[in-house]
Amino acid sequence: MYKLIVSDLDGTLLNDCDQVSSRNRETIARLFENGYQFSIATGRILSSAKIIAADLDLKDPIIACNGAVIYDFGQKKTLYKQPIQEIDALNILKLAKSFDVSLNVYDENTYFTDKIADNVLKYIEKNKTVSQENQVEIRLIPDLYAYFSSNPHELLKIQFNSPKRDTLDKIAQILSDQEAITVTSSWSSNLEIMHSTVSKASAVAKLASILNINHRDLICFGDHENDIPMLKIAGMGVAMANASDQVKNSANHVTSANTDDGFAFGIQELLSF
Numbered sequence: 001m002y003k004l005i006v007s008d009l010d011g012t013l014l015n016d017c018d019q020v021s022s023r024n025r026e027t028i029a030r031l032f033e034n035g036y037q038f039s040i041a042t043g044r045i046l047s048s049a050k051i052i053a054a055d056l057d058l059k060d061p062i063i064a065c066n067g068a069v070i071y072d073f074g075q076k077k078t079l080y081k082q083p084i085q086e087i088d089a090l091n092i093l094k095l096a097k098s099f100d101v102s103l104n105v106y107d108e109n110t111y112f113t114d115k116i117a118d119n120v121l122k123y124i125e126k127n128k129t130v131s132q133e134n135q136v137e138i139r140l141i142p143d144l145y146a147y148f149s150s151n152p153h154e155l156l157k158i159q160f161n162s163p164k165r166d167t168l169d170k171i172a173q174i175l176s177d178q179e180a181i182t183v184t185s186s187w188s189s190n191l192e193i194m195h196s197t198v199s200k201a202s203a204v205a206k207l208a209s210i211l212n213i214n215h216r217d218l219i220c221f222g223d224h225e226n227d228i229p230m231l232k233i234a235g236m237g238v239a240m241a242n243a244s245d246q247v248k249n250s251a252n253h254v255t256s257a258n259t260d261d262g263f264a265f266g267i268q269e270l271l272s273f
Helices: 009-013 022-031 046-055 086-096 117-125 146-152 164-177 198-211 225-233 244-249 264-272
Strands: 006-007 037-040 062-064 070-071 078-083 103-106 110-113 138-142 157-161 180-185 188-195 218-222 236-239
Touching: 006 009, 006 198, 009 218, 009 264, 022 037, 037 046, 046 062, 046 070, 046 086, 046 110, 046 117, 062 164, 062 198, 070 198, 078 138, 078 198, 086 146, 086 157, 086 164, 110 146, 110 225, 117 138, 138 264, 157 236, 164 180, 164 188, 198 218, 198 225, 218 225, 225 236, 236 264
Parallel strands: 006 037, 006 218, 110 138, 218 236
Antiparallel strands: 062 070, 070 078, 103 110, 103 157, 157 188, 180 188
């Protein structure tokens, strides 16, 4: 019997306007009414995930930074955090200087960036619509390598951004033999780097253990490469229609697209409500 439903955000629970549709909201409410537990697992920075969790009135712990942090939204405390080792983070930031890419670097609450690119503008615009306590702190630092060399931080995720996939593939190849890190992607235009033990799957497994739930009682929804591990460990892995064939082939079930209330349709198909 399924007990816990975990959903990715971008391209999955959220539509292309970065919103949770009314039908998906109603479905989450019905999950709670019927005794199910629900959480989110996102590559976003924790402060951004918190905004969505608050909007959905979530009580169970949430997963952010691709699994690098688990935060108990009900008790307002961090349950788990795994930063990249400092020397590895600095080496990655140094490598970035050799490529024409933009960088986003996350700790728990601060979004560091070296350029104001489109993905940063999205957060800047969102900040204008929410209270100060719910804003994502954004810091523009042109030389992130120099800054973090002098100001050590617990960095949870480093993200390379480029419209040129061949550039990102070249970086991924260079980093492929680094055992202390893991490299994945949540969009065609990015690479996401975390500690080697971090993934959405490992975080979902930790969350299930915290809630005393077996993996076979999990339903996980996702649409991109970074979701594949959690789709595979769940009793039911659900891919969105907008997902790649690689993601769909890793899932047990395919629902409709994120723009067509795919989350709600998937729950209706699997849980009959």
